[in-house]
Amino acid sequence: MDDSIRVLHVDDEPGFAEVAAEFLERQDDRIEVVTATAANEGMDRLAAGGVDCVVSDFDMPGTNGLEFLEDVRADDPDLPFILFTGKGSEAVASEAFSAGATDYLQKQAGTDQYTVLANRVLNYVETAQVETQRKRQLNAMEAAEEGISILNDDEQFVYVNEAYANLYGYEPAEIVGEHWSFVYPDEEVAIVREEVLPELYEEGNWHGKTTGLRADGTTFVEDHTLATTDRGSLVCTVRDATERKEHGRALAALHEAASDLEAAESEAAVYEVLVDAAEGILDFDLVAVDVVEDGALVQRAWTLDLDTEGYFERTPLDEDTFATRSHHRQETIVVDDLRENDITPADPEYRSALTVPIAEHGTFQAVSRDTAAFDEADRELTELLVGHAREALTRLERQRELRERTEALKRQNDRLEEFATIVSHDLRTPLNVAEGRLQLLREQTDSDHLDEIEDALDRMATLINDTLTLARQGQLVTERETVDVTDLVTQCWGLVATPEATLDVVDERSVRADGARLQQVFENLFRNAIEHAGESVTVRVGVLDDDRGFYVEDDGPGIPVEERESVFERGHTTSEEGTGFGLAIVAEIVDAHGWAVDLTESEVGGARFEISGVDVQSSRAATVDQ
Incomplete structure (x- = not known):
């Protein structure tokens, strides 16, 4: 599919x-x-x-x-x-x-x-x-479950199935050979002759409501379909419209049950609604819900009939039962007579069963002491009800996974914050002491070594600041806002650009992001472009195809293919003054948002950074020169 x-x-x-x-x-x-x-x-x-x-x-x-x-x-x-x-x-x-x-x-x-x-x-x-x-x-089986008849060119029955004969209260042999008017009251015969048949023979088919006549003299409204064949025969299918109306009422009740399932706050509540609806709406006597646990189907909900207990209980998945078959095959199984099958129920009084899989969660099963207790309507309505239950269980599972993921994110962010605190306090404090001692030493003596010490301390301060930024920017994003990219890009450009550089915003967009951290991304990418492409660089910012993200590219010399993966590594730099943390911070922030960043080549041969997986919204256009 x-x-x-x-x-x-x-x-x-x-x-x-x-x-x-x-x-x-x-x-x-x-x-x-x-x-x-x-x-x-x-x-x-x-x-x-x-x-x-x-x-x-x-x-x-x-x-x-x-x-x-x-x-x-x-x-x-x-x-x-x-x-x-x-x-x-x-x-x-x-x-x-x-x-x-x-x-x-x-x-x-x-x-x-x-x-x-x-x-x-x-x-x-x-x-x-x-x-x-x-x-x-199962087309042949389904055809036999509804009233079907075939009439010859003299409009006489040449075939009726059991379902068709049952609708009218006859045996099939009692109808075969009769004219179609045999199963209609006189007033309906006139309507069929004057209205139905002319349209049928003109169009080749007809569908509508007619009134059927049973053997006991009672009438009923039937949902009637007629079609002609190339050989002049008529194919007729009939359903009891009264039963269909009852079916509609059951669907309306299942609609209410579906709302209850959508509101359920636990798996146990879902199972309870499922069992109650099967008992109250579908009029099933004995039902149970089995859940997959530790390699077995374990009973988790059932009707209050004490005889039900013990029939389901716990069934290993490698044991051959109708429940395990239904679960493994992920298909509904209807058994009209359990005594005619190779699987023996725990209680020999149970004669028929209906089993529906609840996806990977388990199975729903209904049993009856009567043979052939479950018809096609029961099957259809049960599959619909179980489908609603399946969606409710899937929703609860997703909510649980979201809670677990959120808690994991919080723990990770807490660890990163703890590391950032250590960097901020425990490393900066002795650095500040060293810088102060250096200043005092300058007042006492003059040496070329002092300048080299100061350069080393400045380098350490820069590394500590970048490490602190990397730790805090790498914390996973749990709260986002709508950020106007054009406004943010313009702001960032004003902070880092040189007078000779040009910014070209070819698409205006808003994105869902942590605004402060997204600002860091643009500032670092702009600095990288100016550092490697020169102070007269042109930088373009635009939206990727299908609005799946945005790009930042320049017209510089670009980055060789063999170096494109390593540029995001911590400490990678081609500059004697750089720390190699700028693009690593970009990668951390992108990853913290759940996005992805790729380095390719722009149309003019420069570096092009593509950030995808972004929730991009709205559009306009602007150009900013400096």
């Missing part, structure tokens, strides 16, 4: 759509957002192909979000569709789910809503991709 995820966002407020697109793309670099301001424009975008998920507003002029959803579903019943609206209600949500919406999300204040929306998009697209792959592999 392609890692990129293309999202179509339809909203009649283009400003909001653009903001939402920017935040969604920031959440995950796989996401690409295309926008449309009306439903008809959205349909044109979909017709062009390549869309993995639709996010749509509800209250739009012309065609609203629900009508747009119906149009989308007519073309693609499985494309993830999220209704993302500021004007809605539970009634709208229920109607949306009944119409085939994947999810319903109300707009909120702040930017956290985009994190939630991005998580939903990733979850549904991943689920849809897996489902598409599964459908390709």
Whole structure:
């Protein structure tokens, strides 16, 4: 599967759509957002192909979000569709789910809503991709799970599957040979003849609602699809629309459970919501969540039925069970009759099972004392629920890793600060004493050795200052601000440039950085350019392609390829007066921000320093001469 995820966002407020697109793309670099301001424009975008998920507003002029959803579903019943609206209600949500919406999300204040929306998009697209792959592999099985019939050119049934016959309360043999009107009330027969069939034979297919007649005389609303074949036959698929409405209500309830999962603050809370939703919404009797720990699946949550305890408990991952199979294969396993399989349950009363992997975290499992207790709808809804749980667990894991990383950064910064304190106090104090003694000695005697001692002490002071700067600038950046690069560059240039030097800022940008340390980067790079390229050097500052960072380059003699890696090493210098810490400090500050610096050659042969991985924002242009 392609890692990129293309999202179509339809909203009649283009400003909001653009903001939402920017935040969604920031959440995950796989996401690409295309926008449309009306439903008809959205349909044109979909017709062009390549869309993995639709996010749509509800209250739009012309065609609203629900009508747009119906149009989308007519073309693609499985494309993830999220209704993302500021004007809605539970009634709208229920109607949306009944119409085939994947999810319903109300707009909120702040930017956290985009994190939630991005998580939903990733979850549904991943689920849809897996489902598409599964459908390709199990197409024959899926076809048999919905009502399917084939009629000849005389409109008589020549084949019906078990599911089709069950919808009407017959055995398949009782329908085969009959005219299609056999399973419709008289008033519906007239509608089909006058409205449905003319469109079917003209267009080649038809989809809509009809009223079916059961063997016991009762009727039901059916979701009906008809298609003609090259041989004049008709292929008919039927689903009970009442069941679909119940499915919509279950989806609405799962929407609430998804919100609870997103708010969960611990793994235990996620497991509790998962079990409660399976029991209360999906109406499963016996469920449990197993978590991978120390090479085994360990039970961490289960329903309160005491009989459940002991069925799951602890299972080594190298043991062959449906739970371990599901975990290793990362696929859902549905067993209609456990007695017909080679894996024997702990309790022989359990007859069927449904097992869904929770990514690398573990598995969700439901069992029943009835055979074939879990149908395709159960599977679909469970995978959706478990998908939400998986995202919640991933979020908690990322938060934990962030806390650990932040604590590690703080410890590292503390160690660097301790070192800087030693350099600042313990080394400077005896140096100050030596400088004072030298001054007293000058008053008592005159010797050429005194000047050499003073030069050595000045050299030591410079090295101590550079070492202190290196230690403090190397502390990892934990707080950032928006820095106008043009203003900062101009300020730095005024501090270090010679009258003959020229600064050319070819792109204006703002970046997220520690302003004081970024100032040190520019000052050191400018000093390096003047030192090696001469006082009449021209320095250019601009933005890298795709706004992935910025560069500083000069028109000097450049740096040989074999020396480019060593210039960032501490103590490396080609000047008798330099300490070799200037570019080392640049590298430390860049690394402290999580960026990267590379030394290449400018177009005119000078040195070019490229700093990438930077969060670059806005643009303009300026030139400064001195």
